[in-house]
Amino acid sequence: MSGPRLLAFAASFRRNSWNRKLITLAADLAREGGADVDLADFREFDMPLYDGDVQAEPGIPPGAEEMARRVAAVDGIVIASPEYNFSMPGTLKNAIDWVSRVKPMPFRGKTGFLLAASNGQVGGIRGLWQLRIPLEGLGVTLHPDMYALPWASKAFGPDGRLVEQERLDRLRVMIQRYLEMARKLAGGTALNPTTGS
Amino acid sequence: MSGPRLLAFAASFRRNSWNRKLITLAADLAREGGADVDLADFREFDMPLYDGDVQAEPGIPPGAEEMARRVAAVDGIVIASPEYNFSMPGTLKNAIDWVSRVKPMPFRGKTGFLLAASNGQVGGIRGLWQLRIPLEGLGVTLHPDMYALPWASKAFGPDGRLVEQERLDRLRVMIQRYLEMARKLAGGTALNPTTGS
Amino acid sequence: MSGPRLLAFAASFRRNSWNRKLITLAADLAREGGADVDLADFREFDMPLYDGDVQAEPGIPPGAEEMARRVAAVDGIVIASPEYNFSMPGTLKNAIDWVSRVKPMPFRGKTGFLLAASNGQVGGIRGLWQLRIPLEGLGVTLHPDMYALPWASKAFGPDGRLVEQERLDRLRVMIQRYLEMARKLAGGTALNPTTGS
């Protein structure tokens, strides 16, 4: 049985983003678990701020079309996202807003797993709770567990793994659980009004 | 292939609760879809207000133990809940608080589907968004779609079905989708620290 | 100029609750700042689980009537609340649900300040974000700052003050700011449909 196909990215444009390091590690662990992972750079999905007039003419921007294509091609999405001001980054919400306008809307029926790294003690988990809302509203079945990495500046070793073995093991187990869910739900379960079944 | 085992209840003590009518219909539709449904009356889970001193001595109350047993025995939980003051009912959160103290904690690894009936136009969906938080935090994989029934006083026919065929069809399809998810995920995918895999 | 009248309580029935210690300290600091504080024990507001049939007959229970009277008599409410399962305690939401049915509904036009103590590192702040929703929905103007006390078991000295001077100063300043807001807004600003202005 082949593993699930996943799209993974960090919702940060910053070159030295902790979430970039975390998603790279998560993608490695997912591949070790049998997944076929498309690890994207958030810059590949660069797009303007959402504007209904732009959507009408000239239409959905290329970066959003690209993200929609890459979401449509997989069974699940894995996002490592920083927390900005107690919520998700505007940049990530903007990408979700554009992609939600693409027909057929690609998020519906996908599974998802969320992670956050921060250099404080809370680890960005509050932002992920806000991020669940648009994703679930768009029909993504999110794994209930979320992985938050606090004190990120001291967390990674030179090999990109986590220095603390216990944290690494916990992340590996969470990803294994998510892969199991992504495999079982591949094909989707959310309501699709056009097929009706 | 046998259908999933489900526990279904309305989070209301009121005899003529719209959510009671809605969960009865949802249970019927789930049975028609092959599920084995334990339709409970919320009064069977009557318990005092949570008190840490009571938990210490004399211990978890019988109503919470009963609810924990019934949750532990199924693959998924289906809850129809009213919205009180823009959030979930305190009564339902109180039951979750007590049951979350039972060892082993029975919510982890279950799936869930949420519904709400109200006699206004919003249909109680805002309360369900708040209800997702403790359930997902406790390890329940919730179906992304939620069913909200507005104007409940005019919605039900004498047979307990919905008068509007379109609404009934939409509920049936949502439940079919949830049953598919509940069947595929039976056995659980959330992280269980004690087994570690 | 006289200080604002405040009702303060911890949303916990437990005798040795950290939130009880925290609200006692907060009430002391508020009195030092000129407030007239009614420090209540949550047990004074003991009431059954909300049941619409009970509300209809025999009516609002005495504990809810008592809480409504005490809320109605003040300019603002100060609540120290534990976090249960990533949200507010069911017990506190149950009290809000009952009191919201009392006419005239006493929360409207009040100000409020929220605190949380926990014995972990997050300090209960996630639960307070959920608690804001019903209170604001009912017309309470909440101070934007919230005070979260982590590692509560080591935080208090024998005099009930906080061992770390910096934490104590921060709490004192927050309370002074809230008192200023409570004083300025005494009399209420939320929409009251019956008076219309």
Next chain:
Amino acid sequence: MSGPRLLAFAASFRRNSWNRKLITLAADLAREGGADVDLADFREFDMPLYDGDVQAEPGIPPGAEEMARRVAAVDGIVIASPEYNFSMPGTLKNAIDWVSRVKPMPFRGKTGFLLAASNGQVGGIRGLWQLRIPLEGLGVTLHPDMYALPWASKAFGPDGRLVEQERLDRLRVMIQRYLEMARKLAGGTALNPTTGS
């Protein structure tokens, strides 16, 4: 006594945005109530997607500096915001994210009032609940009442007022209440660590 100074804008770039019409009306009503209103076009605050590397070099973009200046110059902010995907628009969150990096951070100590227009029956209120989180987290004291305008395409008359007198009266009263709060709290009450009192 002079009225409060307010910054008002709709969080939409679309020329025919319903929220643009709603904020124009709200600004008119606020001026009738004595406020000094700076009615801005969201396009004046155009800025790129947030990028920590851009912030480091070349720095905060002009659109964010402009918004920060305009926020800093007033007592309160009034925002009419569409709901995108059950939450706030990514564009608005992006603006908040940039402005929150300006020193001194201009949101702290301001008051705010939120509105939403939509062409459906829910009126966008769910998005406003998510929008409260970053604003309150940044120290804005938000009025508890929020104004949601459903079925916006039929709501406005040719004079820009609301066709239904009752809706218009309700909006006028809410704004009067907010003006009262904005006047009383002008000068700020949120904690400012640099002044300490």
